[in-house]
Structure formats: C-alpha cells, structure tokens
Amino acid sequence: MKHGVVLLALIVFSNSASAQTSKTPPAPTTHNQSAVTAAGVAARLQAQGYSGIENLHKGPDGKWVGQATRNGVPATVTVGPEGDVTAR
Numbered sequence: 001m002k003h004g005v006v007l008l009a010l011i012v013f014s015n016s017a018s019a020q021t022s023k024t025p026p027a028p029t030t031h032n033q034s035a036v037t038a039a040g041v042a043a044r045l046q047a048q049g050y051s052g053i054e055n056l057h058k059g060p061d062g063k064w065v066g067q068a069t070r071n072g073v074p075a076t077v078t079v080g081p082e083g084d085v086t087a088r
Contacts (some may be wrong), residue, residue: 023054038064041079048085 013034038056041064045053056066064079075087083085 035080036064041066044079044083045077045085053077 001010038058041056042053045068050065050068052069054067056064058064062075062081066077068075068077070087078086078088080086
C-alpha cells in the first residue's frame with residue numbers, strides 16, 4: 001500500500017511541476033500587428049470621438065489609414081501599430 005501512495009504522490013507532483021514549467025507567457029499584443037483588425041481600429045477611433053470612419057486599410061508600414069470626422073471636421077486619420085492616432 002505504501003508503494004501506491006508514493007506512486008500517486010509522484011504522479012501528482014510531476015503533473016503539477018510540468019504544468020508550472022510548460023506555461024509560456026502570452027505574446028505582447030501591442031506589437032502583434034496581425035491581430036489588429038479594421039473593426040478594432042474603427043472602435044479605437046470611435047472611442048476618441050471620430051465618426052463616419054471610412055476606407056480603413058493597412059499600409060505596408062503597419063499603420064492603418066482612412067477617413068473620419070471629428071467635431072464636424074473631416075480628416076485623414078492614421079493609427080500606428082502602438083495605437084497612436086494622427087489626423088491630417
């Protein structure tokens with residue numbers, strides 16, 4: 001009976017140890033450009049007071065560009081990979 005208890009303890013210990021060491025930290029999302037979608041960019045712009053968001057497209061530099069209106073003023077907006085918004 002002692003061998004069974006020892007064996008069970010070893011199994012439990014090895015499972016908990018492997019569970020602790022096999023976890024990898026999540027990848028940072030701020031640099032994960034492939035996870036960013038036009039809908040996410042539009043939501044970010046809306047949260048900053050933009051409306052009428054149109055023609056969002058991702059450029060080769062990873063920045064999203066489109067047209068939007070804020071406070072009645074139309075502008076070309078650029079959203080960088082870090083989420084920074086520039087309006088021209």
